[in-house]
Amino acid sequence: MNRTQHFETVLRDWEAAGLSRRTFLRYVAMGTSAVALNGMLVSHISAQTPVAEPEVAEFPASAPFVDKEFKISLQTEPDNLDVHDTTSNASASVDKCIYEGLVTLNQEMRITTLLAKSWEVSDDAKEFTFFLQEGVTFHDGEAFNAAAVVAAFDRVLNPESTLRRAGYFGAVLDHVEEVDEYTVKFVAKFPFAAMVATLAHPAGGIPSPKAAEAAGADFGIQPVGTGPFKFISWVRGDLITLEKNENYWNPDLAAAVPKLLIRGVSEPSALGIAVQSGDAAFAGPLEAASAQQLRQVDGVEVTSVPGLTVYWATMNNTKEPFTDVRVRQALNYAVDKNAVLMAGSLGEGYVADSPIARDTWGYTEVGAYEPDLDKAKSLLAEAGLADGFSTQIFCSAVHRDRAVAVQGQLSQIGVNAEVMQMESAALTEETSKPQEESNLQMLISQWSPSTGDADWALRPIYTKAQWPPAGNTTSFFTDEEVESAIQQGLEISDPVARAEAYATAQKRIMELAVNLFLYVPDYLGAIVSNAGGCLTQADGVTFFRTAYWRE
Amino acid sequence: MSTTLRKAERERSLWGDAWRRLRRNLFAMIGLVGLVLIVLVAIFAPRIAPYDPNLQDYMVAMKGPSRDHWLGTDNFGRDILSRIIYGARISLRLGLFGTIIGASIGSLLGAVAGYFGGWIDTLIMRLLDIQMAFPGILLAVIVIAVMGISDVNVIIAIGVFSFPTFARVIRGSFLVLREQDYVSAAKSIGAGSRRILFRHLLPNSLSPILVLSTLRLGTAILTAASLGFLGLGVRPPNPEWGTMLSEGRNYMQLAPHIAIFPGLAILLTVVALNLLGDGLRDALDPRTRK
Numbered sequence: 145m146n147r148t149q150h151f152e153t154v155l156r157d158w159e160a161a162g163l164s165r166r167t168f169l170r171y172v173a174m175g176t177s178a179v180a181l182n183g184m185l186v187s188h189i190s191a192q193t194p195v196a197e198p199e200v201a202e203f204p205a206s207a208p209f210v211d212k213e214f215k216i217s218l219q220t221e222p223d224n225l226d227v228h229d230t231t232s233n234a235s236a237s238v239d240k241c242i243y244e245g246l247v248t249l250n251q252e253m254r255i256t257t258l259l260a261k262s263w264e265v266s267d268d269a270k271e272f273t274f275f276l277q278e279g280v281t282f283h284d285g286e287a288f289n290a291a292a293v294v295a296a297f298d299r300v301l302n303p304e305s306t307l308r309r310a311g312y313f314g315a316v317l318d319h320v321e322e323v324d325e326y327t328v329k330f331v332a333k334f335p336f337a338a339m340v341a342t343l344a345h346p347a348g349g350i351p352s353p354k355a356a357e358a359a360g361a362d363f364g365i366q367p368v369g370t371g372p373f374k375f376i377s378w379v380r381g382d383l384i385t386l387e388k389n390e391n392y393w394n395p396d397l398a399a400a401v402p403k404l405l406i407r408g409v410s411e412p413s414a415l416g417i418a419v420q421s422g423d424a425a426f427a428g429p430l431e432a433a434s435a436q437q438l439r440q441v442d443g444v445e446v447t448s449v450p451g452l453t454v455y456w457a458t459m460n461n462t463k464e465p466f467t468d469v470r471v472r473q474a475l476n477y478a479v480d481k482n483a484v485l486m487a488g489s490l491g492e493g494y495v496a497d498s499p500i501a502r503d504t505w506g507y508t509e510v511g512a513y514e515p516d517l518d519k520a521k522s523l524l525a526e527a528g529l530a531d532g533f534s535t536q537i538f539c540s541a542v543h544r545d546r547a548v549a550v551q552g553q554l555s556q557i558g559v560n561a562e563v564m565q566m567e568s569a570a571l572t573e574e575t576s577k578p579q580e581e582s583n584l585q586m587l588i589s590q591w592s593p594s595t596g597d598a599d600w601a602l603r604p605i606y607t608k609a610q611w612p613p614a615g616n617t618t619s620f621f622t623d624e625e626v627e628s629a630i631q632q633g634l635e636i637s638d639p640v641a642r643a644e645a646y647a648t649a650q651k652r653i654m655e656l657a658v659n660l661f662l663y664v665p666d667y668l669g670a671i672v673s674n675a676g677g678c679l680t681q682a683d684g685v686t687f688f689r690t691a692y693w694r695e
Numbered sequence: 696m697s698t699t700l701r702k703a704e705r706e707r708s709l710w711g712d713a714w715r716r717l718r719r720n721l722f723a724m725i726g727l728v729g730l731v732l733i734v735l736v737a738i739f740a741p742r743i744a745p746y747d748p749n750l751q752d753y754m755v756a757m758k759g760p761s762r763d764h765w766l767g768t769d770n771f772g773r774d775i776l777s778r779i780i781y782g783a784r785i786s787l788r789l790g791l792f793g794t795i796i797g798a799s800i801g802s803l804l805g806a807v808a809g810y811f812g813g814w815i816d817t818l819i820m821r822l823l824d825i826q827m828a829f830p831g832i833l834l835a836v837i838v839i840a841v842m843g844i845s846d847v848n849v850i851i852a853i854g855v856f857s858f859p860t861f862a863r864v865i866r867g868s869f870l871v872l873r874e875q876d877y878v879s880a881a882k883s884i885g886a887g888s889r890r891i892l893f894r895h896l897l898p899n900s901l902s903p904i905l906v907l908s909t910l911r912l913g914t915a916i917l918t919a920a921s922l923g924f925l926g927l928g929v930r931p932p933n934p935e936w937g938t939m940l941s942e943g944r945n946y947m948q949l950a951p952h953i954a955i956f957p958g959l960a961i962l963l964t965v966v967a968l969n970l971l972g973d974g975l976r977d978a979l980d981p982r983t984r985k
Contacts (some may be wrong), residue, residue, distance in 0.1 A: 413947055437948040483753040487771045490757070541926045545942075548932045549771060552751035563931045565844060 210693035213403035216678070217415055218686060219426040220551040221408025222384065224364035225375065226356075227349035228300040228309040235695055236346035236594075237686040238406055241386055242283075243349025245367030246274050246293070246328075247340055253452065253503050253596040253682050255344045259288065261372065261402075268335045269637040270538045272330040273323065280393040282352035283374045290322040295353030309347045316342060335635040337642060340432040341505070341597040346685055366659050372399040372689050383407055399675070419444055419670040426688060428669025428680035432490040447669040450494065452501045452601075452682045453592035457537065457550050457660040458619040460584045465533055472657035474523035476513035479553040485663040493665040499602065499653045501664045503682050506598025506633070508647035510654040512661065520557045532558020535585045538575075540568045543588035546662060550588070561586065576613045577588035579620050585658070599645040602630050621658045625649075709979075716978040723974020730969030736784040746774035748781040748934045748966075757950050767952040769942065775953065776981025778934035779960050785935045786964065789846065790916035793853025796913070800854065802897075808862065809869025810892055820866065823859045831856045832921055839927040846929050849922055853915045864907050868900045902979035909975055913968035920961050936961050947963050 222235035227243045230236070240248075247259035258261075260274040280288035297320040300307050318333045332339055342348070354367035367375045370393070373386035384406040388399040407424070409415045418424040418433030422440055428447070430438070435446045459466040459475065466472055481495040494502075498510045524530060539547035544565055551561045566574065574583060593601035604610050607630060608622040629649035633642050654661070669680040677690035696719035717723050736743060745765075752772035766775040771884045808819040826834070842848040872878065873896065881891050920937025922928045929935045936957045943954030 155945075413946055431945055433945045433949045449846070486753050486756055487751070490696070490770065544931055545770065550752065550770065551932065552749065565926065565931055567840060567927075570843075620925075 148541070181577060194436075195308045210400075211369055211402055212693060213405055214401040214426075214675070214688075214691045214693070215407070215424045216406045216686075217407050217409045217418045217427040219408070219412070219429055220410060221381065222406075224308075225367040225378070225384075226307070226364035227347060227351055227367070227369070228296075229307045229364055231308055233684045234408060234684075235333075238384060238386070239367070239369075240286045240369045240685065240687060241373040241377055241689040242367050243351060243405060244371050244390070245343055245346075245348035245350060246276070247344045247348070249344045249596055249683070250454055253505075255340055255596075256433060259350060259389060263340065264465060265340070265637070267636070267637065269335040269339070270332045272332070272339050273299070274328050274330070276326040277393065278326055279389060280370050282370050284352050286352050286354050288350070288370050290328045291324050291325075292353050293328045294320050294322050296350045296356070299351075299353065299356060312345075312347055313342070334361065335582055335637070336616040337634055337637055337639075338595060338597045338599040341595040341600070343592045344596070347594075358508040360509045362427075366564045372397060373404055376403075380562060387637055397690075398688070399563075404518075404688065404691065416670060419672060422672070423490070425675045426669060426671045426678040426686075428667070428678075428686045429684060430668040430670055430680075432492040432665075432668065435492065435670065436490055438670045439531055443673050444670050445673055447671060447679050447680050448492070449667045449679065450501070450503060451592065451665050451667045451684065452504055452594075452596065453590050453684065454496050454499065454501055454566070454644055454664055455543075455546060455588070455590045455662040456496070457546075457588045458584070458589050459658075459660060459664065460482075460582065460586070460618075460620055461658065462579055462620040465527065466585070468527045470527040470654055471529065472521045472660075473513070474520040474527070474557065475554065475559065475660050476657045477516045477520035478521065478559070479550055479660060479662070481512060483553065484546055484549040487666045488546040491661070493663050495663050496661045498650045499606070499661065500593070500650065501601075504593055504598055504601050505596055506570070506643055506646040508643075508650050510651050513657070517556055524557060524559075532560065534560040534562070536564050537563045537586040537588060538566060538571060538584060540566060540571050545591075547588045548679070550586075550660065550662075575618050579611055580615055582612065582620070584618060589616075589618060591616065592683055594685070595650065596683070598650075599630070599633055602626075602633075602646065602649055602653075606630065606649070606658065619658050621656075623652065623656060626652050626656075701854045704919070709934050713902075713975075713978040720974045722970045723978070726967045726970030726972075726974060728969055729963065732754050733783055733967065734787065736780055737787050740780045740784050744774075744777035744780040746777040749773065749932045750776040755904055757946070757953075759950065759952055766956045767950070769939075769953045770946065770950075773925065773932075775939075777955060778939060779936070782797070782934040782936045782939060782957065782960065783964075785846075785929060785933060786916050786919060786937075786961070789849050789853065789919040789929075789935070790912050792850045793915045793919065794857060794908055794912045796850065796854030797857030797911065798861050798904060801858035801862075802865045802904060804858070805862035805865030805867075806869055806892055806900075809866035810873055811897065812870075816866070819862070823862055832918065835918055835922060836925065836927060839922060844927060844930060849919055849928055852922065853918050856918055857911050857915060861904070861907060862910065864903050865900055868903050869896055872896050872899055906972060906976040906979060909968060909972035913965040913972070917961065917965055944963065 148187060172408045185193055218234045218237060220234045222238050223232045224230040224235055225238060225242065227239045244258045246256045246258065247255050250256045259277050259280060261277055262275050265271045276290060282288060286292065296668045299305065300310055300313055301317060301319065316332055316339065318331045321331065322330050323329050349369060352368040356363045359366050365378055372389050372392045374389045376385040376387045378384045386404040388402050392398045409418055412431040413434060415427045416430055416438050419427045420438065438444050439446050459472050461467065485491055485493055485495060495512050497512045500505055500507050524532065537547045537551055547563045551563050554561050575587065590599065591605050604616045606621055607617060607628055608627065610617040611620055612618060626649050630643045632645040667680040667684055669678065669684060669686065671678050674694045675691065676694060677692045678688040754772065755764065755768050756772040757768065757770055758764060764774050764776065766779065768774055804819055810818040835856045838852035838855055839848055874898050878891060878895060881895055919928060920940065921934065923935045923937030924941040926941065928938045934975060939957035940954050943957065
């Protein structure tokens with residue numbers, strides 16, 4: 145049963161129980177999963193109040209506690225363990241053990257409750273009230289309550305804050321207020337239907353306000369949260385040690401191993417070898433080549449999750465000849481995306497059939513440009529470029545294979561693309577230039593919406609407000625219809641209309657061939673057979689707070 | 696009066712002598728033959744290579760050696776043999792021009808320092824000491840990082856990397872040579888510094904320059920490959936050996952041929968150059984002259 149069918153079934157039951165279709169759709173718009181909605185339905189029948197039941201993670205409740213430390217190797221070392229002061233996936237992976245948010249994303253990238261028991265949304269999608277779990281304490285013994293939540297968000301929303309997540313919350317969140325000891329209200333700056341998804345992002349973890357204040361700038365190396373693991377030590381360049389939190393509030397989600405030892409291994413093949421040689425019980429995210437090799441190894445299992453990341457080649461829509469939609473379409477027709485998927489990820493993924501990935505909430509299948517060289521050539525000829533043209537593809541080292549594959553494909557229609565591989569700092573400098581100064585023609589790029597929501601998948605990439613240096617619209621694209629659809633998606637709370645708005649935007653973006661859309665890679669990890677509970681998730685964050693030994 | 700003119704025995708020149716000695720050195724000859732082969736491959740690459748080195752064919756991607764693709768294909772389905780053949784052009788060109796730049800600058804600086812001595816010598820040599828205190832590859836990386844990735848910049852980086860060694864060797868031989876009688880003789884008949892430097896001293900220092908160039912050519916090719924390995928070499932998709940090695944690194948366990956063959960190409964070329972360089976050194980060393 146696919147997701148849509150699943151939601152339809154739940155909606156039928158929901159209406160049968162006398163709940164309004166509108167409320168249901170609003171929850172769906174928030175990204176609430178069908179299972180959670182079912183939970184609400186059950187609690188409605190018993191208590192007449194919609195409550196989101198916490199979902200049980202993929203983790204056997206009876207997991208035997210084996211007193212053996214659990215070693216994890218990540219692709220990079222975290223940069224900072226202050227949950228509000230990092231944008232790195234590696235940091236988010238570790239943060240998810242130490243901190244917890246009011247809500248979180250489960251393994252299907254759907255919102256589920258964690259430190260909140262339930263939430264309510266006002267009809268204008270501006271006020272979000274969360275009812276908190278009681279009896280939760282931070283690792284430093286401080287009580288978790290409404291005041292702590294308010295203090296945590298005051299810290300990041302403070303206008304003088306230099307925390308790296310200040311902008312992420314500050315852009316949409318006006319303030320957070322205490323209603324009573326276990327109730328908080330989040331007030332948005334404008335109707336913002338994606339607020340709950342925004343809080344479910346790994347950056348939505350709640351740090352201990354007291355510890356954060358005491359540590360000041362050092363909070364990133366002495367983090368304190370409410371999670372199942374406590375921070376013990378961090379030897380830079382080597383090892384992060386976390387220890388089981390004995391006072392964890394929820395026995396169902398408590399740690400099943402006494403210690404987590406986390407390392408960053410930057411050499412991709414060494415990451416896979418770490419699991420094979422027993423240096424790590426889990427490693428991720430893996431390169432496709434390592435994963436394919438490890439699939440042949442006994443005693444190691446490879447985890448694979450379709451990603452939320454989409455790879456593409458941007459075309460500077462303000463620069464000749466990419467100003468002509470026919471040229472952009474021609475390039476889209478010219479490239480065999482399966483070939484790029486093979487060269488870049490050995491086939492571990494799927495060809496993008498929309499500007500956003502399938503598992504993003506609000507996704508609509510638009511359909512990819514099927515490779516058709518004749519059509520590509522005739523479109524180029526119509527645009528007056530029958531003999532092709534020369535251009536440059538900028539890329540960093542990680543995207544080199546994709547750039548070379550695109551270059552090779554484009555040469556078939558006479559487009560002579562030069563691969564400009566740049567050192568990543570130099571490339572960032574180039575991609576941060578405003579439109580008038582930008583030298584960008586084509587650029588291999590990617591985006592992954594860590595909220596799992598269409599808004600964060602589209603707004604940063606396809607709106608004029610997000611042109612560099614402000615954001616990531618390196619195609620310098622703008623279109624009235626797309627802008628208004630994205631804006632609508634934010635402001636209206638009716639989810640069907642919201643989903644329709646996003647569908648309109650996705651179709652229009654594809655039709656205008658804003659970018660040369662390539663593929664969605666799978667996120668891969670490897671785990672030894674006698675362990676479980678670890679996974680590199682669709683957003684590239686590695687989840688291992690549920691790590692356990694099988695024997 | 697009759698004079699019997701005995702036909703003068705053909706004089707054995709230094710070079711002829713050296714060649715004779717070189718020919719007797721088996722390893723040097725192996726190196727020479729290897730080098731000649733590589734140069735021929737580089738020159739006739741378009742005729743020898745079975746495929747276009749950048750032709751992508753996904754139907755045969757990641758395949759091991761076969762009859763159609765003797766050294767297999769990479770993840771783009773490109774023929775590795777063709778890429779190595781074309782890569783010989785790139786690697787030799789980078790190494791050769793880099794060495795020429797290094798040798799020219801280095802020899803000039805060394806000559807000036809060695810001939811004039813005094814404060815000029817001290818100044819130049821101390822500056823070179825500072826330069827040599829830097830790890831060479833780091834210096835090359837800095838050059839590329841500042842100037843950007845391109846063939847010309849790689850050549851410049853290799854030149855910068857290699858000139859101090861040349862300067863030292865040339866200075867050393869000039870220190871000895873400038874005390875020679877023929878230099879005093881030239882001076883006494885009023886020859887200028889430039890004439891002495893270029894007509895008398897430099898030709899006499901050619902053999903150390905030649906030996907060093909041969910040996911440094913190997914190092915230069917290795918440096919180009921190292922830069923390529925670090926992603927700072929020539930622009931993709933050009934088939935430079937070090938870049939190919941680096942690209943194959945991710946597939947070491949799955950498809951080792953992608954990395955092994957470019958690695959072998961680098962190895963064999965550098966070994967050939969070193970064998971030849973060692974042989975040349977022995978052959979040109981006046982002390983081994985019989």
